[in-house]
Amino acid sequence: MDKERILVVDDEPHILSSLKRVLEEENREIITAESAEKAWQALKEKGEVGIVICDHRLPNMNGVDFLVKVKRLYPDTIRILIxxxxxxxxxxxxINKAHIWRYILKPIEVENLKILVKQAxxxxxxxxxxxxxLKIVRQQAYWLRNIKSKYPKIGEETKKSRFGLDEKKISDTIEEFTKRYDLKDE
Incomplete structure (x- = not known):
C-alpha cells in the first residue's frame, strides 16, 4: 500500500510542527514548507501528494493563488485552506478559483482535523x-466501436441475443409463476 502524503504550507514554524505531529501516522508522510516557493520545490522533488493543507497568508503569494496552481498541476489533489x-x-x-475541499479556521480542532484528513x-x-x-470505459468503448465498424453484423447479433435472452427470462418467469401458484390451462 502506498504511503498517504500530505503537504502542509504555513509560514509559522510552530503551526507546521504542530500539524506534522498531529497528522503523522505509520503509513503517512508529512511534508512541510514555510512558503509557496518551498512548497513548489518539495512538490518537484517528492511528486504529487494526496492532500495540500495551506495557510491563506503566506509570504510572496497567498494560499488561494498557491492552491490554484496546485489544482492546475494536480487536479486530484485535495486542497484545504486554513x-x-x-x-x-x-x-x-x-471555492471558486482553487476549488478547495474545505476551509478551516484557526485555531484548528485536532480531532476534527484528523477526521477531515481521513475523509479527504x-x-x-x-x-x-x-x-x-473512466479511462478503462473509454478504451473499451473505443475498441467496441472499432470492432463494430469492422464487423457490422456483430452489432445485429448482439441485439438479437439480448432480445432473445429477455424473451427467455420472461418465459421462465411465467412458467415459475404458473408452477408456484398451480395455475394450468383450463
Whole structure:
C-alpha cells in the first residue's frame, strides 16, 4: 500500500510542527514548507501528494493563488485552506478559483482535523479510482466501436441475443409463476 502524503504550507514554524505531529501516522508522510516557493520545490522533488493543507497568508503569494496552481498541476489533489483571519471574500475566492475541499479556521480542532484528513484521503482514493475506471470505459468503448465498424453484423447479433435472452427470462418467469401458484390451462 502506498504511503498517504500530505503537504502542509504555513509560514509559522510552530503551526507546521504542530500539524506534522498531529497528522503523522505509520503509513503517512508529512511534508512541510514555510512558503509557496518551498512548497513548489518539495512538490518537484517528492511528486504529487494526496492532500495540500495551506495557510491563506503566506509570504510572496497567498494560499488561494498557491492552491490554484496546485489544482492546475494536480487536479486530484485535495486542497484545504486554513486561516486565522476569516473573510467571506477569501472563502468565496478559494471555492471558486482553487476549488478547495474545505476551509478551516484557526485555531484548528485536532480531532476534527484528523477526521477531515481521513475523509479527504477517502475522497482522493475515489477520485483516482473513478479517473482510472473512466479511462478503462473509454478504451473499451473505443475498441467496441472499432470492432463494430469492422464487423457490422456483430452489432445485429448482439441485439438479437439480448432480445432473445429477455424473451427467455420472461418465459421462465411465467412458467415459475404458473408452477408456484398451480395455475394450468383450463
Amino acid at each position: 486561516t486565522g483571519y476569516p473573510e467571506l471574500s477569501t472563502a468565496v475566492e478559494a 484521503f477517502d475522497y482522493h482514493r475515489i477520485l483516482k479510482e473513478n479517473r482510472l475506471l
